[in-house]
Amino acid sequence: MTQTALAVILASTSPARSRILTNALVPFTVSPSAVDEEGELSQLIAKSGKPSSAEEAVFLAGLKAEAVARDAAGAIVIGCDSVFEVDGVSYGKPYTVEETVNRWSIMSGKTGTLHTGQVVIDTANGNRRSARVVSTEVTFTEVSPEEARAYAETGEPLQCAGAFTLDGRGSAFVAGIQGDANAVIGISTAALREQFAELGHMLPLAAL
Template identity: 50%
Template sequence: MPRVVGWRTVTTASPVLVLGSASPARLATLRSAGVEPLVVVSGVDESQVGDLAPADVAGALARLKAQAVAARAEVPAGALVLGCDSVLELDGQALGKPGSPEEASRRWRAMRGRTGVLHSGHSLHDTATGRVVEATVSTTVHFADVTDDEIEAYVATGEPLHVAGAFTIDGLGGAFVSGIEGDHHNVVGLSLPRLRLLVAELGHSWTALWSSARH
């Protein structure tokens, strides 16, 4: 039965959260928060978004991923489908995954000793009602003035090739981030505080997702 809390109607049922992302970091973030999502990779081509501001790129790709996954037959009825995407803004450009060692090295030479903004788009679809809520969260990231040898060693690990902005804060790249302003989880790729608010906006309880963990 639903109950009213303030201006929201909160349901006591525990919907399944479907994560439309292949990101191990996003999955680990949700698991550490007590939520075990069903993972359904969207398969969306991240290069299809046109000439948009970096924050808008993250939001548009998150929406496309959630839409693609919500239409899949394997998504349980009544599930909440979450699409996410992250880009690093540097010099007004949206930097996604570098894809090659050469590009990762080039980016780090441009980033070191400087500050960028990590934008993570969130698009949450309630398949029971058809409602969609969205938000893009931005966190300022200060990069250490790393040496050429450190860049070469980091790129050789392969880690920066497959993550937005060519860095992680929760992995080997953490030592190369001198500070942040904003949500730490957002830099990993998913803002837990903002996701909690999005879940509530759709009329669901965040803590109810803890009890709906699928193992």
Template identity: 50%
Template sequence: MPQLVLASASPARLATLRSAGFEPRVVVSGVDESQVSGVPPAELALRLAQLKCRAVAGGEDIASDALVLGCDSVLELDGEALGKPEDADEAVRRWQAMRGRSGVLHTGHCLRDVAGSKEAAATASTTVHFADVTDDEVEAYVATGEPLHVAGAFTVDGLGGGFVTGIEGDHHNVVGVSLPLLRGLVRELGHSWTGLWAR
């Protein structure tokens, strides 16, 4: 069976895939995300996922039968795409803007079959409802450093979980990879989802 390669440094994506039965090889793309701008948030997530996937799939050390998965997530709030905050001050401002409100987390997925030179891509979108957190809670959360490493400055599977009051859509998508969407991409490329499970 093909080797699954994750073109992402995200520990949450890796953990999600492992819990779903996979043991992917991780190869970080090194793509400069600033090269894509001026597009709507959902399209931005997809384009960045495609760039990351293609950069890794073209590497010399990638197995000829590999399936390479690139992902990228952004939070849409007031029509603006929010990735990882630049620093703690920006993370605080983000939370002051998000608290008590809802945003849409878009995750672009791009899966490339290296052997067949085929590619399938799509974006999953999940609405996230945020708690009306206090200034003290925001300061304490940002001080942990967690919000600085994730799109939208929050997690549902970590310390930020208590600040998310609900979601509409795929929970795994908010963590970083939509398993139902990925299953569809795997099947679109002619592979078996269960056949890729680590044995």
């Protein structure tokens, strides 16, 4: 296993994922992927049936990594996606205030699982890849409809899988988690280290 000198590219514009990598002193650049998530998922369901929440997360993470890897020769590309599961149902981003309020009527007082898919592609070595799903249980407090609407109207949860954040206003509604907190926020650096090792690299760390 060697210290990689390859460029590292995060195929995501998520500020939370960038913040985690920055705090871990991992040098990287951002190159957003242009993947039609809903369209690709619909095609997968038509072809193979509905995937599990964990399978959906790693499938979409792979598509994002692949889309960026096509134009990133000589780099290591990281793709991520998160899917929240509660009562056996998968939930992605709510996008609207009303859908966020509806989600919280379902999630309030319950425990769900946040599945974070991570796919790393080494374009310098034949597009070798490593895939992981990190699943973390999240338990919520009881949240009133008024609280849910006030939270939704801040705009924070509209682009978040599960309609909540662990590192923002949504933390007030989280009673506890069992698993990797970074994965809930967006990317597991512990899993990422293992993925780099699987591909023969050390996770690069910048000097202080």
